[in-house]
Amino acid sequence: xxxxxxxxxxxxxxxxxxxxxxxxxxxxxxxxxxxxxxxxxxxxxxxxxxxxxxxxxxxxxxxxxxxxxxxxxxxxxxxxxxxxxxxxxxxxxxxxxxxxxxxxxxxxxxxxxxxxxxxxxxxxxxxxxxxxxxxxxxxxxxxxxxxxxxxxxxxxxxxxxxxxxxxxxxxxxxxxxxxxxxxxxxxxxxxxxxxxxxxxxxxxxxxxxxxxxxxxxxxxxxxxxxxxxxxxxxxxxxxxxxxxxxxxxxxxxxxxxxxxxxxxxxxxxxxxxxxxxxxxxxxxxxxxxxxxxxxxxxxxxxxxxxxxxxxxxxxxxxxxxxxxxxxxxxxxxxxxxxxxxxxxxxxxxxxxxxxxxxxxxxxxxxxxxxxxxxxxxxxxxxxxxxxxxxxxxxxxxxxxxxxxxxxxxxxxxxxxxxxxxxxxxxxxxxxxxxxxxxxxxxxxxxxxxxxxxxxxxxxxxxxxxxxxxxxxxxxxxxxxxxxxxxxxxxxxxxxxxxxxxxxxxxxxxxxxxxxxxxxxxxxxxxxxxxxxxxxxxxxxxxxxxxxxxxxxxxxxxxxxxxxxxxxxxxxxxxxxxxxxxxxxxxxxxxxxxxxxxxxxxxxxxxxxxxxxxxxxxxxxxxxxxxxxxxxxxxxxxxxxxxxxxxxxxxxxxxxxxxxxxxxxxxxxxxxxxxxxxxxxxxxxxxxxxxxxxxxxxxxxxxxxxxxxxxxxxxxxxxxxxxxxxxxxxxxxxxxxxxxxxxxxxxxxxxxxxxxxxxxxxxxxxxxxxxxxxxxxxxxxxxxxxxxxxxxxx
Numbered sequence: 130x131x132x133x134x135x136x137x138x139x140x141x142x143x144x145x146x147x148x149x150x151x152x153x154x155x156x157x158x159x160x161x162x163x164x165x166x167x168x169x170x171x172x173x174x175x176x177x178x179x180x181x182x183x184x185x186x187x188x189x190x191x192x193x194x195x196x197x198x199x200x201x202x203x204x205x206x207x208x209x210x211x212x213x214x215x216x217x218x219x220x221x222x223x224x225x226x227x228x229x230x231x232x233x234x235x236x237x238x239x240x241x242x243x244x245x246x247x248x249x250x251x252x253x254x255x256x257x258x259x260x261x262x263x264x265x266x267x268x269x270x271x272x273x274x275x276x277x278x279x280x281x282x283x284x285x286x287x288x289x290x291x292x293x294x295x296x297x298x299x300x301x302x303x304x305x306x307x308x309x310x311x312x313x314x315x316x317x318x319x320x321x322x323x324x325x326x327x328x329x330x331x332x333x334x335x336x337x338x339x340x341x342x343x344x345x346x347x348x349x350x351x352x353x354x355x356x357x358x359x360x361x362x363x364x365x366x367x368x369x370x371x372x373x374x375x376x377x378x379x380x381x382x383x384x385x386x387x388x389x390x391x392x393x394x395x396x397x398x399x400x401x402x403x404x405x406x407x408x409x410x411x412x413x414x415x416x417x418x419x420x421x422x423x424x425x426x427x428x429x430x431x432x433x434x435x436x437x438x439x440x441x442x443x444x445x446x447x448x449x450x451x452x453x454x455x456x457x458x459x460x461x462x463x464x465x466x467x468x469x470x471x472x473x474x475x476x477x478x479x480x481x482x483x484x485x486x487x488x489x490x491x492x493x494x495x496x497x498x499x500x501x502x503x504x505x506x507x508x509x510x511x512x513x514x515x516x517x518x519x520x521x522x523x524x525x526x527x528x529x530x531x532x533x534x535x536x537x538x539x540x541x542x543x544x545x546x547x548x549x550x551x552x553x554x555x556x557x558x559x560x561x562x563x564x565x566x567x568x569x570x571x572x573x574x575x576x577x578x579x580x581x582x583x584x585x586x587x588x589x590x591x592x593x594x595x596x597x598x599x600x601x602x603x604x605x606x607x608x609x610x611x612x613x614x615x616x617x618x619x620x621x622x623x624x625x626x627x628x629x630x631x632x633x634x635x636x637x638x639x640x641x642x643x644x645x646x647x648x649x650x651x652x653x654x655x656x657x658x659x660x661x662x663x664x665x666x667x668x669x670x671x672x673x674x675x676x677x678x679x680x681x682x683x684x685x686x687x688x689x690x691x692x693x694x695x696x697x698x699x700x701x702x703x704x705x706x707x708x709x710x711x712x713x714x715x716x717x718x719x720x721x722x723x724x725x726x727x728x729x730x731x732x733x734x735x736x737x738x739x740x741x742x743x744x745x746x747x748x749x750x751x752x753x754x755x756x757x758x759x760x761x762x763x764x765x766x767x768x769x770x771x772x773x774x775x776x777x778x779x780x781x782x783x784x785x786x787x788x789x790x791x792x793x794x795x796x797x798x799x800x801x802x803x804x805x806x807x808x809x810x811x812x813x814x815x816x817x818x819x820x821x822x823x824x825x826x827x828x829x830x831x832x833x834x835x836x837x838x839x840x841x842x843x844x845x846x847x848x849x850x851x852x853x854x855x856x857x858x859x860x861x862x863x864x865x866x867x868x869x870x871x872x873x874x875x876x877x878x879x880x881x882x883x884x885x886x887x888x889x890x891x892x893x894x895x896x897x898x899x900x901x902x903x904x905x906x907x908x909x910x911x912x913x914x915x916x917x918x919x920x921x922x
Contacts, residue, residue: 130245132159133248134267149198153198156192159188163184175477176229176238179321180226183321184241184245194211194350197211202396203346208256209257214351215332217331217340219245219249220253223243226474241273241277279296283295287299315374320473321358321362322374326462327470334456337460343451352392355385356389359379360379368520370520375520377433383558399545399548402548408440408449409444411440412441412444417676418680419431426489427490432465432466502685504686521573523570525562529559530559530669534559534669534672546596552597558589559585560586561586585641588616613652620642623638628696628697631694632694632696633678637671640668644668646664677690712875730874731744735862737797738882740864742755742851742873743848744846745843746820749812765820768821771837784897786921789921796830796831796832798832800828802825802904804825811845851864862878862879888908888909889906901914
């Protein structure tokens, strides 16, 4: 705001104080920092993050337009037509956010939102009439500067004084309030995504209303800003466990990128036409998604139907983005997005909610005896191999393959491929979105699925750019065929692996192999007529089946759309062998059942830090088994107790100061290394050598009710980390069995670890001299441990 304030006051109609290119770069840097800081801070509410991300998008788009203007890509006389559609959308979006801030009684946020909204309005006025609005724009940014200075100073003062001094309206939210907001869903990401839909709709509707002459290169920054921010929000939706919203806004980002691509080509006097099959297929996917989105609320499903109409409009008007019918649908989307943004931000800010039909879908399904709705709890998106903060992305991944496949069914012939709207659908849908889904699948531990999405995403990107980006030209021969042959080899491995998944995955990989063969034949100039279209349609239908199966199966518990059984079944861990008991850790009956350790079993267990592998000390055979099976020959085990009372038999052998220190510091994430001459009394026998070193042993009383309950039942336990030596710590119960297989006899399941940091290890071997040391500073800081010790002394 200060940058725009100084530029506004210092510029004249004849000359700008800050050159357009420099101003654009500075705005881009500011926008990136603002977006990054907001998404990595816990000291803000949802309305604040909505405002900041929206402003970040405004400055990102404005910065890119300024850069194009500075580089003379946009002529000075055309700058007004480039700015107006984007600024108009943000004026309305920020005004709505300002109204929501008034409802929420957040004066600071309201002043910032309304101030930037008015500044943008005056900027449009200044562009329309030279010299008018320049100082008014600067005055509004001056107001924003003062409010932000007040807010920032108040927050800084609060931090310095540890909350003792707070200026009115600047107090940080308490952690409990923030957690309550986080549990309400991804309303901030929804609001920002709706603002981006508003932005792209404004750009497309302005030519229809006569605000700008036509869609041009000056509109590309706004459209691609909308696409990039929607992809960012897509990731946030996956982190917020909202698979349907992530899929929808992933779809809408494709429209933004395609619209921007068409606007870019207009710079070269090219107006690409859109082949019919793709938008028809897109409308079907949108309709199915809208149908299933009604389970959140009816209003959401109704809103998504506008994009079904938009897809149909593209199908009936070949040069859709430039024609009045399609632009008219975007004008309707503009109005619908504004209404949705108002309702979403109001419901986010107010305790009084505008009804959106949230429970209608559940009530309707409840009357049907043939179907059972799946409960949307934390187990719905349980990761396969460890802790993941993301929902399942397979719905969007398979939909991306459907879109990319039907996009290339269009016939280009001998004409320039840029005249046919294929490139953005293949590269963005099959490439960018599928790579995003592959990354999410990898984070969830779905190794096979992530491999498929990433491999196919790279293939769609390379082939799209080569074949439909003008890089292919008339080139045919071995130089292009070599790369495709490499992908064929990789996909042979994928197809072989699919044999162990299920029938559907095998058909999926095999049909994509047929597509790769069509690419190879095309590169060699030997493609039979119709072969490529036939195999792409087959793969598209298979991908559509996967899309439908995953969206249906994630919504309904029964019935389920089948994917088939593995064609080849493995034996052993993970291949159909009996899996050891996986029991919910929060149930007392589960802990009783896992007390099989008394009989020589070993189990995985949650703690106050990461998951561990444990064995009862009074069963030496179990301790040896845990030590050997964990392959921990160079890593001694530690001993855990449920209270200091369990050390009563050896109390006379321990220092009184050490005992007092234990009483004061435990239960906690503090491990104490103490001398070990007393170990044999716990019945360890030969297994004693595996716990600690010949001189010392690490002992701990964990701050975890599950662990202490189990130790209370079986006695002191020998503990080691639940992962093979050299691997990362185990942070989810699914990892225990995945890493150690049938080497464990049971797992207590409690989801992701509360902390991913190990315990603090304190050296108490010389405690009698009044000194303690530290082998490792972990979850408990060194200062806190020293403070406890000083108090005990």
